Amino acid sequence: MNGTHTPPNYPDPRTSANIHAAGTVLWRHAPGSVGSVEIAVIRRPKYQDWSLAKGKLDPGETPVLAAARETQEETGLRPRLGRYLGKVTYPITGHRKMKRVDYWAAQVVDGEFSANSEVDELVWCPLSTVMSELSYPMDRQIVRAFTKLPADTHTLLVVRHAKAGRRDRFKGPDEQRPLESAGHRQALALVPNLLAFGAQEVYSAEPVRCVQTVAPLAEELGGEVEIEPLLGDIGYAADPEKARDRIRSLASARAVRVLCSQGDTIPDLVRWWADRDGMRLSPARTRKGSVWVLSFAGDRLVAADHLDRSLSVDTAPAVTG
Structure with missing residues (x-):
C-alpha cells in the first residue's frame, strides 16, 4: 500500500456536479485494544489505488442509501451510518463532468470481507497510519473530518x-x-x-x-x-x-x-x-x-x-x- 497517486486539479467546490456518489469512513473498534479504532481501506484493481468505500447513486436512490449499499457491496460488511463528514467535488478524467461524493462515518455491524470484481483487498488501518495508505488527498481530508470528533457516537x-x-x-x-x-x-x-x-x-x-x-x-x-x-x-x-x-x-x-x-x-x-x-x-x-x-x-x-x-x-x- 502507498499514497503515491497524483491528485487531480480541484475545482471551485461550489461548482455543481452532474454525477453523484456516496461513501463512508467505515470503522471498527481495534481488536484487543481498548478505545482504539481502525478504518477500512480498500484496494480497487481497476484503478490500482487504495481508497474509502464509495460508489454512484442508482436512479432514484438517496445518498444515504447509496453510502450504505456501496459500502456493503464493496466490503461485504454491513454499516450503520452515523454523522455526516462532508462532500468532495472533483472532475472526471477524460470527461466534461463533475462528481460529488457525500460521506458518512459508519460503524461495522456485521459481515465478512471477500474479494470481488471491484475490490480485491481490504485492510484495517489504525488512525496513526491510515493517511499514508490512502491514495488520494480528498480521502485524507474526509478522514480528517472523521477524526475531529469521537468515532463512537x-x-x-x-x-x-x-x-x-x-x-x-x-x-x-x-x-x-x-x-x-x-x-x-x-x-x-x-x-x-x-x-x-x-x-x-x-x-x-x-x-x-x-x-x-x-x-x-x-x-x-x-x-x-x-x-x-x-x-x-x-x-x-x-x-x-x-x-x-x-x-x-x-x-x-x-x-x-x-x-x-x-x-x-x-x-x-x-x-x-x-x-x-x-x-x-x-x-x-x-x-x-x-x-x-x-x-x-x-x-x-x-x-x-x-x-x-x-x-x-x-x-x-x-x-x-
Missing part, C-alpha cells in the same frame, strides 16, 4: 411529519388531520433511510399525521409507535423545559431512536440543543418529511446533520484537497 433521529392535507380543508380537529397521498409516499421512503442509521425504536407526537409518518418504520421493525405528548407543538410550547428534559432522555447509547414531531417544535429544540452544547448549526429549513440526524458523545450533542425532504444533505460543507 450515538444517534437520535428527529423527523418532521410528512405532508398532510391542508388545514383549511379538513373539517375535524387539527390533531386528527391525516397524511395526504404524497405524505404516505414520504413515510414509506423514510423507512430504509432511517434503517441505514440503525433505527430501533419509534416515538411520535400525538397528531395523527405524526404517527402515520413513522408507522411504516415501526411496522418494519415489528414494534409499536410510542406516543409522547411532549414531542408535539402543544406539549412542547406548554412546558419547553420539561419537554426538553424528556427528549434529552431519549438520546441514548442503548438504542437508536426515531422521534416524529412538528414544525414549530423541531427548529427550536435543535437550536436550543446546539446552543446548550456550544455547537454551531448550519442553516436548514425543517420541511415536512425531513430529518435531523443528531450525534452525541456521551450526553453532549457534537453534530447535527439535516436531510432535506428528498433525503439529501441540504447543508453540506465542501471538502477540498
Whole structure:
C-alpha cells in the first residue's frame, strides 16, 4: 500500500456536479485494544489505488442509501451510518463532468470481507497510519473530518411529519388531520433511510399525521409507535423545559431512536440543543418529511446533520484537497 497517486486539479467546490456518489469512513473498534479504532481501506484493481468505500447513486436512490449499499457491496460488511463528514467535488478524467461524493462515518455491524470484481483487498488501518495508505488527498481530508470528533457516537433521529392535507380543508380537529397521498409516499421512503442509521425504536407526537409518518418504520421493525405528548407543538410550547428534559432522555447509547414531531417544535429544540452544547448549526429549513440526524458523545450533542425532504444533505460543507 502507498499514497503515491497524483491528485487531480480541484475545482471551485461550489461548482455543481452532474454525477453523484456516496461513501463512508467505515470503522471498527481495534481488536484487543481498548478505545482504539481502525478504518477500512480498500484496494480497487481497476484503478490500482487504495481508497474509502464509495460508489454512484442508482436512479432514484438517496445518498444515504447509496453510502450504505456501496459500502456493503464493496466490503461485504454491513454499516450503520452515523454523522455526516462532508462532500468532495472533483472532475472526471477524460470527461466534461463533475462528481460529488457525500460521506458518512459508519460503524461495522456485521459481515465478512471477500474479494470481488471491484475490490480485491481490504485492510484495517489504525488512525496513526491510515493517511499514508490512502491514495488520494480528498480521502485524507474526509478522514480528517472523521477524526475531529469521537468515532463512537450515538444517534437520535428527529423527523418532521410528512405532508398532510391542508388545514383549511379538513373539517375535524387539527390533531386528527391525516397524511395526504404524497405524505404516505414520504413515510414509506423514510423507512430504509432511517434503517441505514440503525433505527430501533419509534416515538411520535400525538397528531395523527405524526404517527402515520413513522408507522411504516415501526411496522418494519415489528414494534409499536410510542406516543409522547411532549414531542408535539402543544406539549412542547406548554412546558419547553420539561419537554426538553424528556427528549434529552431519549438520546441514548442503548438504542437508536426515531422521534416524529412538528414544525414549530423541531427548529427550536435543535437550536436550543446546539446552543446548550456550544455547537454551531448550519442553516436548514425543517420541511415536512425531513430529518435531523443528531450525534452525541456521551450526553453532549457534537453534530447535527439535516436531510432535506428528498433525503439529501441540504447543508453540506465542501471538502477540498
